[in-house]
């Protein structure tokens with residue numbers, strides 16, 4: 471494989487740092503040509519010192535850090551001519567424009583930023599068609615599906631993606647409603663950024679992933695199932711026309727799906743990834759999603775089924791509610807209530823263009839903030 475240029479958007483975050491750990495072992499095959507962070511100048515400076523990329527910028531910087539600043543740095547990094555692969559590891563709606571721009575510029579987008587696909591799945595597909603780019607998922611469940619399906623995409627009958635169930639899997643609903651920020655951030659199997667960790671505790675994350683799977687693999691919602699699997703060893707099951715099921719397994723690590731998103735459809739040797747051991751993995755158990763606790767999950771899947779602008783509204787209401795929860799201003803149980811209230815005010819329309827999606831996103835944030843008593 472010739473050496474390929476990689477841009478990492480959100481390099482200072484959890485996925486960004488895992489990606490750099492992978493790339494440190496794969497220097498013969500990839501070169502880091504662009505890095506962007508949010509506002510963590512110190513972390514970005516350390517990465518720049520190690521990797522010496524041709525471009526580095528801070529999307530939320532104040533200009534005093536010595537880097538180009540502003541949201542435009544994402545698109546600038548993503549569309550450079552020396553970039554072949556854009557790893558989009560930005561959290562939230564802020565990642566959308568760079569996903570679209572990279573695809574229009576013909577890049578492979580290794581997509582961790584699932585919010586892009588949830589907000590604008592059809593527009594993402596259109597941008598890829600127009601520009602010749604491609605989306606390869608980084609999310610572990612979707613990477614698992616891709617690895618199971620191989621060349622048999624047409625013969626896929628159903629997907630079952632797994633969920634750990636998060637820290638509140640066995641709690642009673644009244645206790646979950648009062649959960650603290652520390653409790654919500656204490657994920658049993660994955661170490662991740664704070665927004666996705668809260669999304670895993672509400673299981674809004676799994677709704678985002680069902681919508682993501684709908685757009686990536688083209689299946690209707692009644693053929694996308696979720697099962698709770700507390701050990702996080704089986705990442706997904708793919709069922710084919712004849713009833714045969716293939717699963718992908720492994721100890722939980724994001725390094726493997728990140729590496730696969732860079733190398734798909736081929737593979738590279740990598741000794742840094744813990745080898746699977748079925749005896750060490752022990753018993754694997756599966757249970758249904760509890761609807762009494764994980765209301766945000768059901769609301770999100772319903773928004774997916776409604777389609778058009780509804781998923782963007784779900785995503786924006788969730789982002790606002792999670793930010794308020796993390797800031798200490800909201801009970802855990804209110805997150806799903808806020809999402810529900812915003813969605814029930816929304817009349818979904820077609821997600822015609824990015825302006826329409828952005829308008830739905832803005833509207834949902836204003837609604838959510840007014841419910842939360844936060845000035846807009």
Ligand code: NAD
Nearest residue numbers: 480482483484485507508529559560561564582583662663
């Ligand atoms: P994180 O919070 O650790 O990192 C987010 C990165 O985005 C940081 O570099 C941050 O500086 C940057 N950022 C934040 N706000 C920004 C903005 N407005 N503009 C530009 N950059 C901004 O989050 P993470 O856990 O690495 O997750 C990143 C994405 O990957 C999310 O979409 C998440 O759902 C997805 N994902 C993460 C994991 C995981 O294990 N962490 C697994 C699957 C999917």
Ligand code: MG
Nearest residue numbers: 609610611679
């Ligand atoms: Mg996932």
